[in-house]
Amino acid sequence: MHPQQVSLRGIDKIAKSCLTVRVLSELSSYSDVVDLHVATSETVSRAAFVSLARQTLRAQFTLLISFLAFLPNLVLTLGSAPTLGWSQTLWIGVVALVSALSGYVLSGALLRPLHRLELEVGQGTFAQGHTDDPREIRALRQAFSSLITRLSTEQSRRNAFMATLVHDLKTPLIATSHLTRALTEWPMPDAERREVGSQMQAETARLLTLVGQMADAHRFEREEVRLERRPTALGEVLGNVARRLEPQARARGLRLSVSGTGTAPVDPAALERAVGNLADNALRYATGEVRLRVTPGGVQVQDDGPGLSAELADLAQPFNAQPTTIAGQQYTAGSAGLGLFIARRISEAHGGELTYHRTPAALPTGSPPPGFNPPLPSASPPARTWTTFTITLPEVTA
Known part of the structure; x- marks a missing residue:
């Protein structure tokens, strides 16, 4: 090959x-x-x-x-x-x-x-159960019903509160508008002009107070109250509140007093806000006197008004706008409810609580000397009763 x-x-x-x-x-x-x-x-x-x-x-x-x-x-x-x-x-x-x-x-x-x-x-027709529903389904149906009821109640309260809030905001705004018009369009002496200016300042302060309460209530409802504690003289806090509210008390013919001393580790600004809200409500309902007191357990705000018409827990809500009747007079609970709610939250943030009670005025004690028969008065004055709000605080020292 x-x-x-x-x-x-x-x-x-x-x-x-x-x-x-x-x-x-x-x-x-x-x-x-x-x-x-x-x-x-x-x-x-x-x-x-x-x-x-x-x-x-x-x-x-x-x-x-x-x-x-x-x-x-x-x-x-x-x-x-x-x-x-x-x-x-x-x-x-x-x-x-x-x-x-x-x-x-x-x-x-x-x-x-x-x-x-x-x-x-x-x-939306789950409220009525069925005879063949198992126990677990009945419990689930009841839980849904309770949830919807709470949501409806909360929504109704918020709607009512918004209506009240619009009214509370509208009143000082209308008053300020009229005062501004009078100040700019009408001729008036200097004394009247200063009086109108003072009224405008009062209405503006009222408006700012309400807006501040709204902001505080919204913040305190959603988150914890942040405090900056330091040893504080409680008498100074009450004195600051009294000086700020003295013109309001004088305008209503009320006596505003401060008593007691003590020191506690608190946030002075927050505590002053809480006491101020309580004192503002007290000046609204008092008939003759409002007392701010430092006690061994905290601070107290007392007034000789008719007291609350409902439980404190029901009134101290951020969105409570139901009108309340006190001593035959109807009050709008919107701003008062905000103040009580803020005071309660600040009290809880300090480790205490906000309490309320009614106490009769102190009567003379002891027995008269032998043979002494005091004359009977022709007409007994009505018994005086104190409405007392207490913010309890831990570690209060004299």
Whole structure:
């Protein structure tokens, strides 16, 4: 054979071998891709199924009921026939299908009261229960009803408060508008002009006080009161409040007094705000005197007015606008409720509380000397009773 022919045959064999190796390599790569795709598809399908089962309560019940129904049949079938024929395999498939259908139907029956409650909640008709409701569904229905009642009450209170707030804001604004018009358009002597200016300042101060109370109530309702405590002379705090409210007391013909001494670790600005709110309410209802006192347990605000017409817990709310009747006179509770709420929150932030009680005025004690018969008065004056608000404070020292 010619050497050139031998060389060509060798090259041809080498080329065929390389082609075979390449084809096998491509087939192997394709097989790996197919296996990876199948494995990925199975993983994704399994993850989607598990996610669906976790998100759907009915799917969980269906799987549980199906498993409990299918497992005993599978154990009995495998125990009776060690090797599975086509009939046993068909039987297992039929049992699995029947178990799945039974689980789906029974899960729907179990969850029917819950689905019915879901529809009624969406329609707002869930208050009336059904005789076939399980105990858990009845408890859930009652919880929904209580929640809706609380939300409705809170919304009604807020709406009423906003209406009262608009009125409280409108009154000083209208007064300021009239005073400004009189000051700019009408000729008047200097004395009257100064009087109008003083009235404008009073109305502006009233407006700023109300806005400040609103801001404090909104902040104290949403978060804790932040305090900067330091040892503070409580008498100085009460003195600052008295000096600020003295013009108001003088205008109403009331006596405003401060008594007592003591020191406590408090936030002086916050405590002054709380006492000021209580004293402002006291000046509104007092008939003759308002007392600011330092006691061993905290500070007190006393007045000789008629007292509260309801419980302190009901009135000391940030959005309480229900009118209250005190001594036959009707008052709007909006700003008063704000003041009581702010005082209560500041008291709690200091580790104390805001309390309220009524006490009769102190009467003379002791027995008269022998043979002394005091003359009877022709008409006994009405008994005097003190309305006392107490802000309890820990660690009060003399």
